[in-house]
Amino acid sequence: MKRSLAITAVAMAVTAQPAAARDPLVLRPTEPWTMNYGEDSCQLVRIFGEGEDETALMLEQFGPSEYVRMTLIGEHAGMGGMGYPAYPIDRAASNGNQVPRLRVRFGRKGTFFTPEFKSAELDDGRFVTMLSAMRLALAERSDTGEDETAPYRMPELSVETFAALDRIEFDPAEGRNLIFGTGPMGGAAKAMNACMADLVTHWGLDLETQRTLRHGPVPRSPVSGWLTPRDYPEQAVLHALEGQVAFRLIVDEQGKPSACHVQFATGPDDSFSEAVCERITQEADFEPAIDAEGRPVPSFFTRLVNFRLRTRR
Numbered sequence: 001m002k003r004s005l006a007i008t009a010v011a012m013a014v015t016a017q018p019a020a021a022r023d024p025l026v027l028r029p030t031e032p033w034t035m036n037y038g039e040d041s042c043q044l045v046r047i048f049g050e051g052e053d054e055t056a057l058m059l060e061q062f063g064p065s066e067y068v069r070m071t072l073i074g075e076h077a078g079m080g081g082m083g084y085p086a087y088p089i090d091r092a093a094s095n096g097n098q099v100p101r102l103r104v105r106f107g108r109k110g111t112f113f114t115p116e117f118k119s120a121e122l123d124d125g126r127f128v129t130m131l132s133a134m135r136l137a138l139a140e141r142s143d144t145g146e147d148e149t150a151p152y153r154m155p156e157l158s159v160e161t162f163a164a165l166d167r168i169e170f171d172p173a174e175g176r177n178l179i180f181g182t183g184p185m186g187g188a189a190k191a192m193n194a195c196m197a198d199l200v201t202h203w204g205l206d207l208e209t210q211r212t213l214r215h216g217p218v219p220r221s222p223v224s225g226w227l228t229p230r231d232y233p234e235q236a237v238l239h240a241l242e243g244q245v246a247f248r249l250i251v252d253e254q255g256k257p258s259a260c261h262v263q264f265a266t267g268p269d270d271s272f273s274e275a276v277c278e279r280i281t282q283e284a285d286f287e288p289a290i291d292a293e294g295r296p297v298p299s300f301f302t303r304l305v306n307f308r309l310r311t312r313r
Contacts, residue, residue: 024169024177025076027055028167033188034097035195039202040263042195042250044188049074049182057168057180059188062246062263063302064154064196064210070104072170072178072249078127079119093203102129103171106136107164112171133223133304137161154211156196203250205298209291217251217286217301226283233271233309243272245305247280255286276305 027048055074163186260277288297
């Protein structure tokens, strides 16, 4: 049996599937949304349910985007995707088993999406489940690409879409569906967009310039080629460890990375983080961002890197 290495840079991975009827557990909010302001992220957290049903729902962003990462914490948060990337993964035992499936939809009649996810059990018996970044929407996008004639705008959450959402439903492969009765979320989207605007300023960039760019930094080479299997940390390979690293680059007027900052990482040590920033600052090269007057200006670039092991017989 041979193990191959895979390193991918992704923004999101979801597919749409038809809905299925289940007997759900519906959780109502017991606290208002709380905003946590981090050095490199904004987190919206709300508590749902009471007693043994108490579950935290967290929405998180690492930069201006239409997408959010969701995390669930509670006794009902275990969605079957055991093998969180910070833990050893027994590939020999998992051969032939299907990857656990979790479907998510927004609103009562929205389309079900299937994100990537990982779950783990905490020391106190609760579970934590982390989902890949998703664009909260009632249906899958019908467009086939971006409109190149449309003016650039700094991405943000759609307040209109969030205001139309009144619930988020999680449908695991086994067990009951879990529904968070969020109510309209337009105010939450506004708060997250405001936090993101503050974050851009905190990074030393002019907010109005970033909002009115003709375009942001454009990689001159495929992002997937910045890291290779040789950059997979040796000790992580020996111990069959996988991980994720979210990173942010500040790209200067010449299109060169002037700073690399790890925004989020899983793993038992800093080996994944060090591999990302050390290599990417050497390999990354961009067409610089262009402002409204046609001048090159500093801007930011964010991505998520997955370190994965693939087993081949």
